[in-house]
Amino acid sequence: MGENFNVGVVGIDLSINMVAFALECAVGLKCETEFEVADCTKKTYHDNDFDVIYSRDTQNIQDNPALLRSFYKWLKPGGMLVLMMLWQKIE
Numbered sequence: 001m002g003e004n005f006n007v008g009v010v011g012i013d014l015s016i017n018m019v020a021f022a023l024e025c026a027v028g029l030k031c032e033t034e035f036e037v038a039d040c041t042k043k044t045y046h047d048n049d050f051d052v053i054y055s056r057d058t059q060n061i062q063d064n065p066a067l068l069r070s071f072y073k074w075l076k077p078g079g080m081l082v083l084m085m086l087w088q089k090i091e
Contacts, residue, residue, distance in 0.1 A: 002031030007051065012038040041067055048076045056084040 002009040008031060011022050019035045026033040041061060053071050061067055071081050 001052075001054070002026075002033060003029050006031065008032035009034070010050075011035040012040055012043060014039060041070075043070075045074045047073050048079075049074050050079060051076055052080045052082065054082045054084075058083070059085040 001007065009026075011019070011034070013019050013022070013035075014037065016037050019037050022033075022035045026035070040055075040058070041063065053075060055071065058064065058067060068081075075081060
């Protein structure tokens with residue numbers, strides 16, 4: 001997204017392996033990138049910090065409503081939230 005849209009990217013994940021992978025992929029990119037191992041439910045950002053928030057696989061977070069409130073608070077007016085959640089049907 002960073003290179004395609006000429007924007008900075010901030011990425012967080014609980015997994016050190018995923019952050020290491022993201023850092024490897026970012027080598028040589030012509031955009032500003034920042035990645036860290038962190039818990040998105042405990043992160044704080046300023047209000048209206050982001051144009052887009054892309055979130056993937058947060059279905060296991062216990063307080064999804066609180067997380068979504070944080071996402072909307074962090075988005076700039078007119079910003080976009082893109083959620084990707086995997087749900088498993090239990091039979």
